[in-house]
Amino acid sequence: LKFADCTPLVLYDKKKEILSIVHSGWRGAKKKIPAKAIEKMKSGFGSDPKDIIAYIGPSIDIENYEVGEEVYEEFKDFKNRDNFFEKIKGTWHLSMTEVNKEILLESGINESKIDICKESTYNNLDLHSARREGKAYGLNSMIVMMR
Numbered sequence: 001l002k003f004a005d006c007t008p009l010v011l012y013d014k015k016k017e018i019l020s021i022v023h024s025g026w027r028g029a030k031k032k033i034p035a036k037a038i039e040k041m042k043s044g045f046g047s048d049p050k051d052i053i054a055y056i057g058p059s060i061d062i063e064n065y066e067v068g069e070e071v072y073e074e075f076k077d078f079k080n081r082d083n084f085f086e087k088i089k090g091t092w093h094l095s096m097t098e099v100n101k102e103i104l105l106e107s108g109i110n111e112s113k114i115d116i117c118k119e120s121t122y123n124n125l126d127l128h129s130a131r132r133e134g135k136a137y138g139l140n141s142m143i144v145m146m147r
Contacts, residue, residue, distance in 0.1 A: 002139040004130040005060035005121050007096045009034055010144050013047040019146050029099045030074050038107045049108030057142055058127055061120035062086060062095040
């Protein structure tokens, strides 16, 4: 999976030994892509969300992810929208970590089974960030595998 500031997620059902990796930027989060991956794990492989552990990888932090009013409005149907949006100096900022966590929780993943990376792609110079690097930004990658 390749990403810059968007959020990589790993979903693993340890009982069924099913592994999924998901790219969820704000557009993917708006479409609830993580929930669709969980639904596919359920319908295609018989996974139970209670058995799924999740990892939310590095992404841009809320302080550095300024978005427009139109992005805020895109999430109007999310009941807990204000858990992952914040007004900072008069502009909306989005927490990619929190919106994806919210989707996982709504999908039945137990909060104790969600591990969250604290690294910011913007602040960690070992990671690429489209917001920090501009048009010629590089990409990060995540590879997952099962034994």
